[in-house]
Amino acid sequence: MEEPKKIPRDWEPDILAFACHYCAFAAADLAGVMRLSYAPNVKIIRLPCTGKLDYIYVLRAFEQGVDGVFCAG
Amino acid sequence: MIVGKQKSIDEVWAMIQGYKKVLVFGCNTCVAVCHAGGNKEAEVMASMLRMKAKQENVDIDIQDSGIERQCEHEFFESVTERIEWADAIVSMACGIGVQFTAEKFSTKPLMPGINTTFLGATEKPGVWTEKCQACGNCILGMTAGICPIARCAKRLMNGPCGGSTKGKCEISKDLDCAWQLIIDRLTALNRLNEYETLIPIKDWSTDRAGGPRKVVREDVMV
DSSP: OOOOOOOOTTOOOOEEEEEETTTHHHHHHHHHHTTOOOOTTEEEEEESOGGGOOHHHHHHHHHTTOSEEEEEO | OEEEEEOOHHHHHHHTTTOSEEEEEEEOSHHHHTTSSSHHHHHHHHHHHHHHHHHHTOOOEEEEEEESOTTSGGGGGGGHHHHHHOSEEEEOSOHHHHHHHHHHSTTSOEEESEEEEEEEEEEETTEEEEEEOOOSSOOTTTTTTOOHHHHSTTOOSSOOOTTOBTTEETTEEEEEOHHHHHHHHHHHTTOGGGGGSOOOOOOGGGTGGGOSOOOOOGGGOO
C-alpha cells in the first residue's frame, strides 16, 4: 500500500468541473465576460446538460489524476 | 430476461490476482438491462479495478471490451484479438455467457463478474422480480397468467396455503401471495369458476429433474 504523501503547504487540488451549458457554464462564461477571475486549478468541461454526466466520466477523471470532481447544473 | 447482480470489487479483485493482463468483458443484452454486466458496467468495473491496482501498488493491465451477447458464436468474431491479448477474462455475462466464452477459449482463465440471480422482469427502474423458473412445461394458461411455480414460495399447484394472509405470503410481508394474485385475476376476468378445477400433478421431467436440458430443431439448422 502506498504511503500517504505529506501535503505541501501551497498545494491546491486539481478540480474538474462538469457544467451545464444552459446555467452553470453560462455563469462561468458571464464571469469571463465580466473579467472576473476564478481559481485556475478548476478546469471546466461543458456538458449539454448535467443529465449527460455519466459516472464513467467521473471515474475517468479520477483515474487521470484529478483530486476532485465538481458538477454544476 | 436474465437478471444478475454485480460481484463486489474486492471479490473480483481477489479472483484476478496473479494475472498481468485482464480483460473485463461485458455482455450487452439481458445483464445490461439490469445494469449489472453490460459493456458500460464492464468499463466501470475495469476503471474501478485499475484504481484498486494503483492503490495496492500492483502492476496489472486492465482493459475492457464487450459484445452484444456472450451466448452466441457470431458476436465473438470482432473481439477475438482482444480476448487473445488477455491472460485472464472477467466475464460480466450471466452464467450462460461465462460458460459459453470459456468453452470457446478453452485455454483462457475466466472469472465471473456477476452473480446470475433469476429470470425476471423490470418492474420499474431499479426493481426486478422473478417471474419464471423455466420448468419446461408452462401452466400459465391454467393459472390466469400468473406462475405459481416461480412466484409461490411452495410452488403450490393448487393454492393458496394457510400461510397466505391479507394477500401476502408468510415468508415475507413484502411478497404477494401468488395464489391470491391468481384468484384476483380470475375474478377480474370473470373466470373464477375455473379456480374450482384441480390442476393435476405436474410432470417435472421437463424441469431440472430430468438433468441438463437441450432443444434441437433440425428445421432451423444450417
